[in-house]
Every structure is written in structure tokens, then in C-alpha cells.
Amino acid sequence: MVTPRLLKVLCLSLALWASATQAGSNTPLTPVVPTVDNGGSMMVVRVHVYDKLEDVRAAHRTFMQNRTPTISSQILAWSVQYTLEDGTWVCEILVVRPIMYGDVNWMYWGHELGHCVYGNWHLQEQEP
Numbered sequence: 001m002v003t004p005r006l007l008k009v010l011c012l013s014l015a016l017w018a019s020a021t022q023a024g025s026n027t028p029l030t031p032v033v034p035t036v037d038n039g040g041s042m043m044v045v046r047v048h049v050y051d052k053l054e055d056v057r058a059a060h061r062t063f064m065q066n067r068t069p070t071i072s073s074q075i076l077a078w079s080v081q082y083t084l085e086d087g088t089w090v091c092e093i094l095v096v097r098p099i100m101y102g103d104v105n106w107m108y109w110g111h112e113l114g115h116c117v118y119g120n121w122h123l124q125e126q127e128p
Helices: 004-022 053-063 104-118 122-126
Strands: 044-050 078-083 089-096
Touching (some): 053 078
Antiparallel strands (some): 078 089
């Protein structure tokens, strides 16, 4: 019989395993080379939460109309940073709602928030 305590332990174990395996354990770590450093800065962070990945991708396509094209079909989460006319720094994040603590969608939340603070370090990964 599965008791509530055993269920909690199993869920925590699964969450830790998912975090470890989804964190890129087979991918070499790359240094974060910030394009900006907004640490300690005041900014507006708008988090758009969707129930399905397809909804995140559709929102991304809508947001990217008349902007630099990117491949919406490949994103798992997304963020963009910009400044309003009054000088307010804004970061918008598009993410899938996590279904439990430790699921891969939680990691994307933190990853995208990292972009709000440090800009786009993915540019470093694309250099030959």
C-alpha cells in the first residue's frame, strides 16, 4: 500500500532524478558570458504561463510578428528584454505551467529569468 509519506518520497525522488537528467548531464557545461548585467536592477518581469508547449510556441509566433525571425517550432520556453519609452526595463517570459516541483518546466522558468538578468549567452554557443 502506498502511504502519503511514501508517495511524497517517491515524488521527491522522481523530481530530483528529473532535474539531474534534464539539466544536461550529457551536455558539457558552458560558461555564462553575459551580454548585459541587470543584477540589482529594477525591472518589470511579465510571466506568461501556458498549459501546453504548443500554446507557448503560438504565443511566440504572435509576439515575433514583424521582428527578427526565429524558429518557434523549436523553442521550449522564451524570453525577451526591452526598454519602454519611459526607461522602464521589461522582461517577458513565456513558459509552460509545471505540473510538479522539479519537473523540467521549472528549470525553464529559471533559465529564462537568467536571460532577464544576463541577456543572451546563447550567442556564445553559436560562435565557431
